[in-house]
Structures are given as C-alpha cells and as structure tokens.
Amino acid sequence: MGERAAMPEQYLVILFVKLAVSASLASILTRVAAVQRMLLQEERTLRQRLVLALAFSTVFGTSVATRVVSRNSYQAVDLGLEGSLLCGLIGGYVTGLSGGILISLPAMLRGEVLTMPLFAGIGVFGGLLRDLAPDKEEIWRFSPFFDIGIVRSFLRRGDYHRPLFHLAFLGTVLFAEFLRLNLPKLFGAQFLFALYPNWNQPHPLLVLATYGATLFAVTFPLKVWNNTRNERKLEAQQALLVEARLAALTRQINPHFLFNTLNSVSTLIRINPEQARKMIHKLSNILRRLLRKQENLSPLREELSFIEDYLAIEIVRFGDKLRVQEDVDPLTLDKLVPSMILQPLVENSIKHGLSSKVDGGVIRIRSQSLGRRLLLSVEDDGVGIPEEKLANLFEQGIGVSNVNERLKVLYGHDFRLSIISRPGEGTRTEIEIPQLTTALRAVS
Helix, strand or coil, X not given: CCCCCCCHHHHHHHHHXXXXXXXXXXXXXXXXXXXXXXXHCCCCCHHHHHHHHHHHHHHHHHHHHHHHHCCCCCHHHCCHHHHHHHHHHHHCHHHHHHHHHHHHHHHHHCCCCCHHHHHHHHHHHHHHHHHHCCCCHHHHHCCCCCCHHHHHHHHHHXXXXXXXXXXXXXXXXXXXXXXXXXXXXXXXXXXXXXXXXXXXXXXXXXXXXXXXXXXXXHHHHHHHHHHHHHHHHHHHHHHHXXXXXXXXXXXXXXXHHHHHHHHHHHHHHHHCXXXXXXXXXXXXXXXXXXXXXXXXXXXXXXXXXXXXXXXXXXXXXXXXXXXXXXXXXXXXXXXXXXXXXXXXXXXXXXXXXXXXXXXXXXXXXXXXXXXXXXXXXXXXXXXXXXXXXXXXXXXXXXXXHHHHHHHHHHHCCCCEEEEEEECCCEEEEEEEEECCXXXXXXXX
C-alpha cells in the first residue's frame, strides 16, 4: 500500500479496507458514553459541540496520523475528509469547522498544506447540509441506495424537500471527493493526500469505485451511530414504561378503604370530634404519600410509618377487634424496599382475614436480615384462605398480584413471594428481596 503503483486488484482491496476502517472508527466512538448521549440529542450547547468535535477529531485525526507516520504505507486508514464531513453533519458549523481543523493537523505537520482549508471547508459544508435537512432524522436515514419510500412520499404528498435533501447529501459527498482527487493535480500531490489509482488512465470503474468507497465510508458511521441511537431510545422508552407501570401499581388504593374511612369520620364528628380530627390527619398523611411523586424504593422505616397511619385509621374503625404487633430488626430500618409494598398485604389481612372474624385478631409485621437478603412478613390469625382459592391468588387477588407484579419489574427473578395459609388458623405472606441501603436510593 505504499507509493509504488498498485494493481487494480490491490487497489480494490485498499478501498475495502477503507470501508472496514470506517465502520471500526464509528464503533469506537459509540463506546464513549459522552458521545452516545450527544448522538441522542439534536440541539447542543456550544460546549457540547466543541466536545463532539474533539471526540470526532481524536478518532479521525488518529486515522490521518497513522497514514502520515507510516509514510503512506497505510493509505486506507486515512478518513480525514469523511470525518470532517461527519462532524458538520452531526454537530453543525462549529463542530464541522473545528473538527476539520483538528483532524487536518497531522497532515499539516507533514507539509500537506491544502489539507486544513479542505477539511475545514468540508466540515462547514456538512453544517450547511445539516441546516438544509427538512428533519434532522433525515440525516440518519440517508442511504446510498435508491429509496422507493422517498419517491412515494414525493408522488403522494408532493414532499419535494426529502428527495432534494438526499440528492444534496449525495452531491456533497461526491463533490468533497472530487475536490480531494483534483486539487493535488492543480497544486501538487505533496500538498494534499488523495487515495487514487496511481497509474496512467485508470479504468473508469476504478474511479467510480473510489467515489463509491467515500460515499459508503460516510454512510457506514451514520448507520452504526443510528443503531446505537435507536437502541438507547428503545431502552429509554422501556424505562419510561416501567416507571409508568410502577407508578400505576404503587398508587393503587382500594376505594372502599377511602369511603369507609370518610363514613367513619362523619360518624365520629358527632360523637368524638377530637378522634375525628386525628383520623382526618392520618388520612391526609396517607393521601399525601399516595399523590406525591414517588420513588420506586424507599427506606423500610418510611414504609412502616405509612403502615402505622393506615392501621391507626383501621383501629378506629374496628376498635379492640384489631391489634397490631411489630417485630422489626432495627438494622433493617434503613434498607430499601419497594414503595407501598406492605400496605396491600396488611389490607388483605384485615379485609379477608380479620373483618369476618367475630372477636377480631392480630396482625404481626416482621422484618429480618438474612445475610444479603431482607425478609419481610405480614401475618394474621384470621379465618385463613381456602386451598382452592390459594392456588389462584396471584392471578385473582388484586393486592397480591399488585405486589407480585411490582417485585417482578424491580427485581426480575431475584425475589421470593410466598403465601402460607390454613383455614381457621390465619395467613402469612413473606417477601424476600436483595438488601439495598439508602445509599443506592438515588439510582432507584
């Protein structure tokens, strides 16, 4: 691949290597987290555009430096022109201009003085092309192959902006390569490097292949980066769906509880106004917790505080029939648990276990640290659950299915939810999850 004349077959190999290098450099850039983030956004600050130019110029400038240091032994790795155009296409004028200048520096140090004005100008051309795009997404959709969708869009809706932009895109790439191939003929090959068949009267197909290789060397990075963008967008959409699903599950509250509480308040207002006032205060705490913006995880102490307010209202409604016992390991109070995870279980114990029991009963809430696992349990000594109903409880029980779904979303398969019940003896629901501390709350 040196200065001596290459046979047509060798020259075609050089062009194929150029395409492989183009895809490789694009893949390298996608591994930089900052570049990934900037590829997802179309509007960037001046600082972000300069950072993008620096990232692009580091990679594409290295390709130029490799060719320069090897004294043209590795001609195929020089993608300075393509990188300058991509800088302008992705980042605009500032990125294109500064990126083109930085990319050209290795060649300038060798005395190829036409490199900087060419690369800087091509970078600005890329910014102009970006401004001409009817939609910035059209930049990512560009393909060197004939796109029947663009023709259909033109014929059906008279949308001529898209086909004109794609033609302008194609023309810009070919014009950039035309300049690189012909400027050395005018000013001297020592002032600008160009990958070109270096024998007299090369076959027109080889010249066409040179232009085609440049076109694909620009297109490949766009496709690689667009795939990365689509993957990140899909991940973001899935995260939003998970957040929405968790929010909906977390904010579920039995409307009967609210109606029964308000009825109890209306009765207490006449016979015990002070007790009614306390009950309203507890209810407001519960509603405030339900309506405010929730995090997916919260410390166990906050969940227990919420349960205390909830049970305080239920105790007013049921009187001495409802008793509560807590056996909480103090070391578990700062461990993170899914928000609102205990309330549905406690509500089930009251509604299905104790409400129909004449003399009421006891609800026991426990927490225990098991190495790196956290065990939570809600137990009652109520009427229990019939065996045939227990088998389908995860599908039919609203509260239990809610808890099960949220645990799946948050922990995948790394959790255990079990229900043990004997008719006439009571029910115990256990949740075993990984131990997380409040230090990890910010990432929940």
